[in-house]
Amino acid sequence: MRRTRRLHAAFALLAALLTFCGEAGAARIDWFLQPVWDRASRFSEGLAAVCSGGRWGFIDPAGRWAVEPRYEDAQPFRGGLAAVLLDGRWGFLDLKGRLAVKPAFAAASSFSEGLAAVRAGDKWGYVDRRGTMAIAASFDLAGDFYQGRAAVTSGGRCFFLDPKGVRVGSLDFDAAWPFVEDRAAVVVDGRMGFIDREGRMAVPPRYDPPVGGRVFSSGLAGVEIQGLWGYIDLNGSWFVEPFCEGVGDFSDGLGPVRRGGRWGFVSLSGELAIPYAFEDVMPFSEGVASAAVGGRWGYIDRLGSWMADPVFLEAWPFSEGLAPVRSALNGRWGYVGRNVAPLFGGRAFDGAEPFSEGFALVALAGRRFFIDEEGRDAFDAAFADARSFSDGLAAVVAGGWWGYIDRQGRTAIPPQFEAAGAFHDGLAPVRAKGKWGYIDRRGRWVVKAAYDAAWPFSEGLAAVRKGRSLGYIDAAGRTTIPFKLTPPGDGAEAGPFSEGLAAVLSGGRTAFMDRGGRVVIKGAFKAWRGAAPRFRSGIAAVEDGNGREFFINREGDDVGARGFAAAEKGAATLVRPYRAPSGLFGYRRSDGVILVPPFLERAGEFQDGRAPVSLGGRWWYIPQPR
Numbered sequence: 001m002r003r004t005r006r007l008h009a010a011f012a013l014l015a016a017l018l019t020f021c022g023e024a025g026a027a028r029i030d031w032f033l034q035p036v037w038d039r040a041s042r043f044s045e046g047l048a049a050v051c052s053g054g055r056w057g058f059i060d061p062a063g064r065w066a067v068e069p070r071y072e073d074a075q076p077f078r079g080g081l082a083a084v085l086l087d088g089r090w091g092f093l094d095l096k097g098r099l100a101v102k103p104a105f106a107a108a109s110s111f112s113e114g115l116a117a118v119r120a121g122d123k124w125g126y127v128d129r130r131g132t133m134a135i136a137a138s139f140d141l142a143g144d145f146y147q148g149r150a151a152v153t154s155g156g157r158c159f160f161l162d163p164k165g166v167r168v169g170s171l172d173f174d175a176a177w178p179f180v181e182d183r184a185a186v187v188v189d190g191r192m193g194f195i196d197r198e199g200r201m202a203v204p205p206r207y208d209p210p211v212g213g214r215v216f217s218s219g220l221a222g223v224e225i226q227g228l229w230g231y232i233d234l235n236g237s238w239f240v241e242p243f244c245e246g247v248g249d250f251s252d253g254l255g256p257v258r259r260g261g262r263w264g265f266v267s268l269s270g271e272l273a274i275p276y277a278f279e280d281v282m283p284f285s286e287g288v289a290s291a292a293v294g295g296r297w298g299y300i301d302r303l304g305s306w307m308a309d310p311v312f313l314e315a316w317p318f319s320e321g322l323a324p325v326r327s328a329l330n331g332r333w334g335y336v337g338r339n340v341a342p343l344f345g346g347r348a349f350d351g352a353e354p355f356s357e358g359f360a361l362v363a364l365a366g367r368r369f370f371i372d373e374e375g376r377d378a379f380d381a382a383f384a385d386a387r388s389f390s391d392g393l394a395a396v397v398a399g400g401w402w403g404y405i406d407r408q409g410r411t412a413i414p415p416q417f418e419a420a421g422a423f424h425d426g427l428a429p430v431r432a433k434g435k436w437g438y439i440d441r442r443g444r445w446v447v448k449a450a451y452d453a454a455w456p457f458s459e460g461l462a463a464v465r466k467g468r469s470l471g472y473i474d475a476a477g478r479t480t481i482p483f484k485l486t487p488p489g490d491g492a493e494a495g496p497f498s499e500g501l502a503a504v505l506s507g508g509r510t511a512f513m514d515r516g517g518r519v520v521i522k523g524a525f526k527a528w529r530g531a532a533p534r535f536r537s538g539i540a541a542v543e544d545g546n547g548r549e550f551f552i553n554r555e556g557d558d559v560g561a562r563g564f565a566a567a568e569k570g571a572a573t574l575v576r577p578y579r580a581p582s583g584l585f586g587y588r589r590s591d592g593v594i595l596v597p598p599f600l601e602r603a604g605e606f607q608d609g610r611a612p613v614s615l616g617g618r619w620w621y622i623p624q625p626r
Helices: 002-018 563-567
Strands: 029-037 048-052 055-059 065-071 081-086 089-094 099-105 116-120 123-127 133-139 150-154 157-161 167-173 175-180 183-188 191-195 201-207 221-225 228-232 238-244 254-259 262-267 272-278 289-293 296-300 306-312 322-326 333-338 360-364 367-371 394-398 401-405 411-417 428-432 435-439 445-451 461-466 469-474 479-485 502-506 509-513 519-526 539-543 549-553 575-579 585-589 594-600 610-615 618-623
Touching (some): 029 048, 029 306, 029 322, 048 065, 055 081, 065 081, 081 099, 099 116, 116 133, 150 175, 157 175, 201 221, 228 254, 238 254, 289 306, 333 594, 411 428, 428 445, 445 461, 502 519, 509 539
Antiparallel strands (some): 029 333, 055 065, 081 089, 116 123, 150 157, 157 167, 175 183, 191 201, 221 228, 289 296, 296 306, 322 333, 360 367, 394 401, 401 411, 428 435, 461 469, 502 509, 509 519, 610 618
């Protein structure tokens, strides 16, 4: 019964993806979860708080209840805990829906840096993750901790605390806002300035105090002086002189500005990047921004083009690949995401491989065959087993033996081998009489069968195994890297060379060596399973000891958090599947931006702009989202 319910949920979600919704328009962002909730918040740590029938719970990216709706109010998860209101008192849930801190407070905010502001009686203080009062409730107001500092109010004056509850600096203020990029906005005698983390005035208070305060982003903060707005740097120097009626925070390399009653965006160079065309906007998030015209909201890309037409009553920023929106058709809330509607009219398979050279290997009803880029059967023949195309040939089984076909489906190398791999650099590994060697495109032996295992060539070298030792050979069969390396685990690929580096095992962990066999990148990277990590566009995906995937550069540095600085160099164009803590798969860019939220059971690599994905035990192909 549970399996049946899961399948029904999977097919319902797929049907939603297949359904064209006129409200979202024919743009690149469409409905992902239909509008069925009274209220909805952004996704955080894999879950989103939504309200149904007047009660709040949490859903996963597939729209399933992770925490049933039983609370009077709820806030997003932060640090693995979420504040919830039950019977008029606030407590905290963990990600499994268990009450980690029993409801006991009159008010509460989300956890930040291990502490949460709570109100006990008429005073605010801070509790730790066990619910123990870490900073006594003695303040009239208390903000969240950011960068080790929290703004509090007592006796009508504001000042900052450190995590031990000790006051930072001797200054107090009329108003104060959180620290971002080592600066916090404060108001002194009716003027706004900025202090550093030690409580010293870093930018003197000379600006008009805006409603809501300002924060630094990308090293810039919007400020107002004599009715005009501009941007200053961390030292208070003008980056963009005051010239407009309003500004917003920089995000993803763009900052909102208003002129002539309309909003546009400027770049980090200070130039107008998106014209003044919108009634209202929100900052960019995950490559798109909410924008309004005609009293309706939609989403634009970094060029100002509509990715979702302005048809929503409300549209909030993206988070973890999804954004909460309020439908103008029924007034209810749902979620939009990048369009991942299945290709080929929703044609489904029992198994599917990534596209390669214009063809994809699929399985259906016990048959393995190839489809073309339109999803049509490529050849009349089906095979007992097969491999994807590479170098214009594909290995297939006929009569119990392996051979190769060409792109027209004709036999190129007659079936004669016990096993066969893909052609690369004009050679392919094949097995005969229990040993592996390499043949050329005519089926002639180039490297005699002498190895216990062999992998395809890449950049002129191939990994081969003798007994329990791994080495590398060139196209002439000469050993270039001695047989002193540890072979990969069962079912894992030996590291192919890519951009001059290959993944190897060193002390049971993933490392990278150069063509001379020297380990040049070494870290606490978990040993890979399945396909070996490889460098593309100067970055490679690896896992830490907890199984968290992140990206490194050729120096071994983590580049996953560098955002659009990496994107502008082209590194963030890599889109790869990732596995969420829930065990489900989604897709994200190398800068960490989630393009497809984790709702899939399996997810393959994008090749030729398409990727195979599995849901409910079946496989489909989806287009690569932007």
